[in-house]
Amino acid sequence: MTDTAITVEGLRKRYGDTQAVDGVSFEVKHGEFYGILGPNGAGKTTTLEIIEGLREPDEGTARLLGEASWPRNPALLHRIGVQLQASAFFERLSAREQIHTFASLYGVPGDRADAMLETVGLNDKSGTRENKLSGGQAQRLSIACALVHDPELVFLDEPTTGLDPQARRNLWDLLRTINSEGRTVVLTTHYMDEAEILCDRVAVMDNGRILRVGTPAQLIEELGVRSLEDVFLQLTGREYRE
Amino acid sequence: MKSFISLSKAMALGLLRDRAAVFFMLVFPLMFLAMFGALFSNDSTPQSKVIQVGDVKVLDAMPDQQRAALRDVLKIEKTDGSPAARKEALEKVRKGDMDAAVFQQDKGGIELRYSAADSVRSGSVRGVVDSVVQQANQQATGQPPAYRLAPRQVEDESVKPIQFLTPGLLSWAVAMGGVFGSALNLVSWRKKRILRRLWLAPVSAGSVVGARVGVNLVLAFAQTAVFIGLATLPVYGLQLSGYWWLCLPLVACGTLAFMSIGLLIGSWAKTEEAANGLAQIIILPMAFLSGSFFPLDVAPDWVRSVSEFLPLTYLAEAMQSVLSRGESWGAVLPVMGGLLAFAAVLTLIASRLFRWDDA
Numbered sequence: 001m002t003d004t005a006i007t008v009e010g011l012r013k014r015y016g017d018t019q020a021v022d023g024v025s026f027e028v029k030h031g032e033f034y035g036i037l038g039p040n041g042a043g044k045t046t047t048l049e050i051i052e053g054l055r056e057p058d059e060g061t062a063r064l065l066g067e068a069s070w071p072r073n074p075a076l077l078h079r080i081g082v083q084l085q086a087s088a089f090f091e092r093l094s095a096r097e098q099i100h101t102f103a104s105l106y107g108v109p110g111d112r113a114d115a116m117l118e119t120v121g122l123n124d125k126s127g128t129r130e131n132k133l134s135g136g137q138a139q140r141l142s143i144a145c146a147l148v149h150d151p152e153l154v155f156l157d158e159p160t161t162g163l164d165p166q167a168r169r170n171l172w173d174l175l176r177t178i179n180s181e182g183r184t185v186v187l188t189t190h191y192m193d194e195a196e197i198l199c200d201r202v203a204v205m206d207n208g209r210i211l212r213v214g215t216p217a218q219l220i221e222e223l224g225v226r227s228l229e230d231v232f233l234q235l236t237g238r239e240y241r242e
Numbered sequence: 243m244k245s246f247i248s249l250s251k252a253m254a255l256g257l258l259r260d261r262a263a264v265f266f267m268l269v270f271p272l273m274f275l276a277m278f279g280a281l282f283s284n285d286s287t288p289q290s291k292v293i294q295v296g297d298v299k300v301l302d303a304m305p306d307q308q309r310a311a312l313r314d315v316l317k318i319e320k321t322d323g324s325p326a327a328r329k330e331a332l333e334k335v336r337k338g339d340m341d342a343a344v345f346q347q348d349k350g351g352i353e354l355r356y357s358a359a360d361s362v363r364s365g366s367v368r369g370v371v372d373s374v375v376q377q378a379n380q381q382a383t384g385q386p387p388a389y390r391l392a393p394r395q396v397e398d399e400s401v402k403p404i405q406f407l408t409p410g411l412l413s414w415a416v417a418m419g420g421v422f423g424s425a426l427n428l429v430s431w432r433k434k435r436i437l438r439r440l441w442l443a444p445v446s447a448g449s450v451v452g453a454r455v456g457v458n459l460v461l462a463f464a465q466t467a468v469f470i471g472l473a474t475l476p477v478y479g480l481q482l483s484g485y486w487w488l489c490l491p492l493v494a495c496g497t498l499a500f501m502s503i504g505l506l507i508g509s510w511a512k513t514e515e516a517a518n519g520l521a522q523i524i525i526l527p528m529a530f531l532s533g534s535f536f537p538l539d540v541a542p543d544w545v546r547s548v549s550e551f552l553p554l555t556y557l558a559e560a561m562q563s564v565l566s567r568g569e570s571w572g573a574v575l576p577v578m579g580g581l582l583a584f585a586a587v588l589t590l591i592a593s594r595l596f597r598w599d600d601a
Contacts, residue, residue, distance in 0.1 A: 084435050
């Protein structure tokens with residue numbers, strides 16, 4: 001019980017005719033860096049949103065730090081940090097005003113917000129409005145907003161999508177630091193190099209199901225291929241998605 | 243409490259930095275006030291200009307005292323009675339330079355020629371000349387008049403169109419601020435997923451809604467202050483009645499009622515463009531049909547029937563009662579109750595349509 005940060009059992013979610021999530025179960029240990037991999041439309045984001053408590057599952061339960069994430073549980077919300085796929089910022093506010101607003105929503109003092117801005121290297125952009133930030137800066141700001149209240153559990157939904165190689169490498173360093181400070185991190189991505197470098201364990205998903213779970217090295221060995229990318233392609237096929 | 247304050251701050255900053263929104267909610271209605279106020283500021287009864295061709299006994303014989311009394315309403319220009327002058331006079335009336343031309347017919351007949359192009363001007367010139375003729379007829383009898391008319395307006399002598407314009411335009415401004423404020427905010431927060439993000443932060447729905455309502459109320463009170471401040475300037479000359487401060491609770495209830503319309507629009511519309519268009523479609527016709535821009539006394543029956551179903555009608559009417567007509571609680575309490583009930587019903591419907599995200 002104390003060992004697992006996240007316990008997911010038999011999640012199902014249907015939207016009209018599509019079964020977006022079709023019986024997902026897995027566990028994430030405390031301090032683990034866990035990756036959910038899958039092609040577009042595999043059900044990664046929906047799974048993550050159910051676990052975070054944004055959506056009600058049709059079936060199954062998700063327990064974070066021993067507490068159910070649905071219905072909404074404000075006590076639990078203090079202990080988790082979430083970065084959504086799109087950068088959710090208050091319109092026309094500067095980077096500093098964004099993070100200060102989020103800080104006060106969590107009852108966190110302002111100097112902690114400034115320190116967080118410094119951690120993600122946005123000090124010189126503190127007066128820049130959200131719509132003037134570059135893609136990488138916006139991603140870093142949204143991660144800073146997710147971390148401002150020092151959560152034990154961090155969810156990141158495709159944090160590096162659309163970034164240039166420099167920005168991705170910088171962000172990886174940041175994510176590794178977050179994890180090495182003892183936080184449990186769950187990340188979705190469709191970059192296999194990213195998952196191979198960052199994640200302790202990965203779950204490969206397609207069609208709303210988890211196909212395989214293990215460390216990247218384990219999976220490569222089991223399937224007898226050269227890289228995590230080959231594992232991914234072998235499991236999910238080579239046809240175009242979406 | 244802290245999250246309520248920081249959310250209010252975030253919303254207020256976001257709103258104030260949106261120049262277009264500030265323009266439409268604050269400056270745009272003021273432009274209307276300045277424009278209409280200037281148009282109507284000279285509101286004395288229009289003087290009728292009559293061209294008198296040749297001698298007309300009844301006009302020439304008018305006593306000086308009567309002539310002086312009529313000076314504000316009737317101006318007579320006399321020309322000689324030649325056929326050329328007569329032709330020229332008719333041409334002037336036709337062009338609208340003069341309101342009417344008067345000729346002496348045979349003995350007792352007086353011919354008054356007017357243009358049908360402007361029914362208001364022709365109506366007033368006919369009225370004035372007719373009264374001159376009637377008075378002369380009465381004097382010709384040598385008897386004192388049996389009946390006397392003493393006309394006086396119901397309002398105090400200072401009533402000007404500004405007394406009507408300010409409450410109407412202020413109500414319209416408050417309505418716009420409420421509808422646009424909540425509709426656009428809701429749609430844009432849903433699109434940017436701020437709504438979702440706030441769901442995952444430990445804030446209550448009450449803080450979020452309360453902050454939005456609070457910001458809109460402050461905006462509405464600012465509009466009220468600016469409106470009344472401008473309208474009471476000597477140029478416009480608004481005279482506030484003793485119960486003018488009752489407009490404040492009225493503005494608050496109106497803001498809630500119109501925010502609920504915005505909430506309904508925002509719950510339904512998927513994009514800001516759709517929300518903006520829908521809000522315009524609702525607000526603009528309502529402004530005209532509710533009599534916020536001009537009185538509906540001469541409007542067709544169907545317009546008046548429609549206006550009975552519009553919340554803006556009641557807001558504008560009650561606003562006029564307390565700002566200009568000196569009425570008190572009796573005029574505003576039923577309207578405030580109605581607006582709040584309206585807000586409650588629409589909010590309930592909106593909550594059924596509400597969506598957290600576009601998916």
